[in-house]
Amino acid sequence: MPIARLTDAELDAALAELPRWSLRADGLALEADLKFADFNAAFGFMTRVAIYAEKADHHPEWFNVYNTVRVTLTTHDADGLSQRDVAMARFIEGVV
Numbered sequence: 001m002p003i004a005r006l007t008d009a010e011l012d013a014a015l016a017e018l019p020r021w022s023l024r025a026d027g028l029a030l031e032a033d034l035k036f037a038d039f040n041a042a043f044g045f046m047t048r049v050a051i052y053a054e055k056a057d058h059h060p061e062w063f064n065v066y067n068t069v070r071v072t073l074t075t076h077d078a079d080g081l082s083q084r085d086v087a088m089a090r091f092i093e094g095v096v
């Protein structure tokens with residue numbers, strides 16, 4: 001089922017609220033580069049996000065190298081950004 005895309009105003013508000021996150025060049029995703037103390041901390045973070053993702057049925061795209069995780073949030077069912085991405089970014093800010 002399609003999900004509503006963020007309006008320009010909603011997107012501006014989300015970017016203001018989430019300083020660690022930036023808009024991908026194509027405007028269809030939020031990105032953040034996160035750094036942790038070590039691999040254990042990075043993988044612990046990914047585990048917490050994975051549990052959220054399963055509950056929310058909303059899944060991140062991410063790339064992990066040792067203590068870094070590059071996270072990309074987009075809503076496939078919206079072909080762009082939705083409030084689900086904002087909610088996930090907020091959750092991530094609470095556990096990072």
Ligand SMILES: C[C@H](O)[C@H](O)[C@H]1CNC2=NC(N)=NC(=O)C2=N1
Pocket residue numbers: 057058059060074075076077078
């Ligand atoms: C069938 C299932 O509910 C959908 O494919 C869900 C799963 N996880 C998802 N994750 C993300 N990031 N976007 C989606 O549109 C999405 N859709």
